[in-house]
Amino acid sequence: GAGVSQTPSNKVTEKGKYVELRCDPISGHTALYWYRQSLGQGPEFLIYFQGTGAADDSGLPNDRFFAVRPEGSVSTLKIQRTERGDSAVYLCASSLSGSRGDTEAFFGQGTRLTVV
Amino acid sequence: AQTVTQSQPEMSVQEAETVTLSCTYDTSESDYYLFWYKQPPSRQMILVIRQEAYKQQNATENRFSVNFQKAAKSFSLKISDSQLGDAAMYFCAYRSGNTPLVFGKGTRLSVIA
Numbered sequence: 001g002a003g004v005s006q007t008p009s010n011k012v013t014e015k016g017k018y019v020e021l022r023c024d025p026i027s028g029h030t031a032l033y034w035y036r037q038s039l040g041q042g043p044e045f046l047i048y049f050q051g052t053g054a055a056d057d058s059g060l061p062n063d064r065f066f067a068v069r070p071e072g073s074v075s076t077l078k079i080q081r082t083e084r085g086d087s088a089v090y091l092c093a094s095s096l097s098g099s100r101g102d103t104e105a106f107f108g109q110g111t112r113l114t115v116v
Numbered sequence: 117a118q119t120v121t122q123s124q125p126e127m128s129v130q131e132a133e134t135v136t137l138s139c140t141y142d143t144s145e146s147d148y149y150l151f152w153y154k155q156p157p158s159r160q161m162i163l164v165i166r167q168e169a170y171k172q173q174n175a176t177e178n179r180f181s182v183n184f185q186k187a188a189k190s191f192s193l194k195i196s197d198s199q200l201g202d203a204a205m206y207f208c209a210y211r212s213g214n215t216p217l218v219f220g221k222g223t224r225l226s227v228i229a
Contacts, residue, residue, distance in 0.1 A: 033216055042120075042207050042219035043161070056216065089159060093217075105217060107161035 002026075004108035006092050012114045013082055021077040021111045025094030032075050033105065034067055035091040043091050049075060082115045089113075118143045120210050122220035129198045130228050136183075137193045137223050139208030148212040150184065150191045155205040155222070164206070167191065195225075203227045 005024040013019050025032050030051055035043035045059040049069045060066075064082075069075040079086055089112050093105040119142045129135035141150070152164040167175045167184050174182050179199075183192045195202055208220040 035217075035219075040221070042122075042209075042221045043217075045216040045218070048216050055214075059216075091159075091161065093161070104163055104166075110159045112159075 004092055004094050004106050006090075006108035006111050008111060009109065010112045010114070012116060015082060015084060015115055017082055019079050019082055019113065021079075021090050021113070023075045023077070023092030023094075023108060025073060025075070025092070026106055027073075029094035029096055029106075030072070031095045031097055031103075031105075032069060033093045033095075034075070034077050035093065037089040037091055037110070039088070046077070046090075079113075082113075084115045087113055087115045118145075118210055118212065118215075118218050120208050120218055120220035122208055122223050124223045125221070126224045126226070128226040128228055129195070131198055131200060133198055134194060134196045135198055135225065137195075137206050137208075137225070139191045139193070139220060141189050141191065141208070141210050143189070143210065143212065145212045148210060150182075151209040151211070151217070152180070152182070152191075152193045153207045153209060153219075154202075155207060157204075161207070165193065198227050200227050200229060 007022045032049040034046040037043045047067045048056040052072045064080045067077045089110040091110045093107045095103045095105045121140045148169045150167045153161045154164050165177045165180050179196045181194045205222045207222045209217045211217050
């Protein structure tokens with residue numbers, strides 16, 4: 001596609017429920033990143049994929065969070081047993097390569113998750 | 117760990133005037149990259165300008181320029197001839213090698229007509 005696409009744009013869920021957030025990166029981009037942005041804060045790193053594998057998942061806050069990228073393109077961020085503190089905007093970004101620091105990362109418009 | 121600090125939560129500027137947004141960072145690396153991103157209400161982060169640490173010359177992109185002071189670990193963004201469309205959140209970010217971007221907390225810029 002022309003840009004990074006994230007679905008849904010907004011998601012409201014009840015505490016304790018399971019949610020999946022989808023990211024469709026720019027075609028040909030091997031690197032994919034998930035960030036979480038809480039209100040009034042900058043984006044915080046969650047996980048980075050190079051191809052199909054998670055190259056760095058050090059930002060995942062706990063084992064309720066999990067992400068996959070089975071075919072090296074679309075990625076899904078999965079959150080189990082959601083808590084109100086999980087409410088945030090979840091941003092996805094992709095880049096041609098993750099190995100070069102100057103490679104531009106292109107961001108999607110994010111999914112706003114609200115846990116009630 | 118690398119950190120990025122933006123000490124100005126909010127700034128305002130008159131249309132057509134110049135404004136400078138501040139950013140400092142902490143790192144022990146010698147080779148890294150610095151970025152300024154703009155985030156309008158649409159939430160999509162847009163790259164404004166980037167600077168390679170090994171380049172002494174300050175980066176410039178049209179009305180946007182940076183003042184990169186490597187020894188002081190300072191990376192400020194100057195917006196000249198401010199326009200209403202410049203109003204947004206601005207985030208300073210750092211990256212070294214293949215590490216993910218590290219962002220500051222952002223500065224909300226308002227442009228007054």
